[in-house]
Amino acid sequence: MFAFLANPDRFMAFSRWAAPMFGVLAGGLMMVGLWLGFAAPEDYQQGDTVRMMFIHVPASWLALFVYLCLGVASFLSLVFRHALADAAAKAAAPLGAVFTALALITGSLWGKPMWGTWWVWDARLTSVLVLFLFYLGYIALRAAMDDETKGGRAAAILALVGLVNLPIVKFSVDWWNSLHQGASVFRAEGPAMTNDYLIPLLLMGLGYMAAFGSLWLVRIRAEVWRRKAMVLALKAAEA
Amino acid sequence: MPDLDTGKYALFIWPAFAVTALGFAWMIADTLARARRWKAQVERLSGKAGQ
Numbered sequence: 001m002f003a004f005l006a007n008p009d010r011f012m013a014f015s016r017w018a019a020p021m022f023g024v025l026a027g028g029l030m031m032v033g034l035w036l037g038f039a040a041p042e043d044y045q046q047g048d049t050v051r052m053m054f055i056h057v058p059a060s061w062l063a064l065f066v067y068l069c070l071g072v073a074s075f076l077s078l079v080f081r082h083a084l085a086d087a088a089a090k091a092a093a094p095l096g097a098v099f100t101a102l103a104l105i106t107g108s109l110w111g112k113p114m115w116g117t118w119w120v121w122d123a124r125l126t127s128v129l130v131l132f133l134f135y136l137g138y139i140a141l142r143a144a145m146d147d148e149t150k151g152g153r154a155a156a157i158l159a160l161v162g163l164v165n166l167p168i169v170k171f172s173v174d175w176w177n178s179l180h181q182g183a184s185v186f187r188a189e190g191p192a193m194t195n196d197y198l199i200p201l202l203l204m205g206l207g208y209m210a211a212f213g214s215l216w217l218v219r220i221r222a223e224v225w226r227r228k229a230m231v232l233a234l235k236a237a238e239a
Numbered sequence: 240m241p242d243l244d245t246g247k248y249a250l251f252i253w254p255a256f257a258v259t260a261l262g263f264a265w266m267i268a269d270t271l272a273r274a275r276r277w278k279a280q281v282e283r284l285s286g287k288a289g290q
Contacts, residue, residue: 038241048245052252055259095266102262109255113248211263215270222270225277232284 008084015217022214029207036200052110054200058208059102066096071163074156086152091219097135115179123172124180134162
């Protein structure tokens with residue numbers, strides 16, 4: 001798959017139909033997920049605030065998943081010096097930053113009525129904040145250097161360093177005492193919730209994933225066009 | 240049927256959904272604007288090169 005899509009012409013042909021397809025899929029999944037989410041009964045402890053789970057948890061999943069994509073693309077870009085991998089890493093970072101910001105903001109809005117506080121410096125919340133700072137650092141580092149190639153490599157190294165934070169985010173609720181609840185979907189004993197909540201949550205998770213897939217592909221296409229425009233502008237200036 | 244009455248927690252729930260909608264709106268708008276801008280730029284420069 002990687003080898004197939006590593007060719008820019010094949011990637012452009014693939015993404016031309018895949019991006020809108022993922023977009024339509026995302027819209028459909030999220031509409032059904034929200035419908036079922038608001039049709040689910042109130043939680044006996046959390047009341048109606050449980051509905052925030054359907055936007056907060058998928059945003060948190062995507063915050064981690066997008067960073068993993070950023071890390072893999074950065075690794076491929078550093079090792080194989082592949083321009084498309086570099087474009088993929090660059091395109092993923094702003095999307096990941098938005099998903100992480102959404103996870104932090106919706107989590108804070110959920111925390112206030114449930115925990116009595118907007119924010120607490122515990123391991124889960126702090127490690128997600130660090131994840132957000134890695135995204136911002138990646139974007140800032142790329143933008144700070146005039147030489148795009150050097151900026152891309154420096155940012156790729158930063159992205160690889162940030163991968164260390166992913167297991168910390170995931171297992172922080174197991175390793176340290178935290179106000180944040182433990183894993184309730186991806187755990188060895190199976191999900192800790194009924195299908196009333198699990199089905200809309202999984203639909204929303206898949207919807208967010210499809211939305212990211214669609215937006216990522218379009219952003220990579222835009223980056224390919226930008227680089228092509230740069231080459232054409234240089235040729236025009238030389239002529 | 241969906242129940243949109245979120246009772247005493249409405250002040251927390253609806254801002255969370257509004258912020259999420261804004262986040263998605265920004266991602267979609269920025270992504271499409273970039274793609275349109277650079278595609279048009281390539282077409283313009285390719286046209287010039289062909290002349």
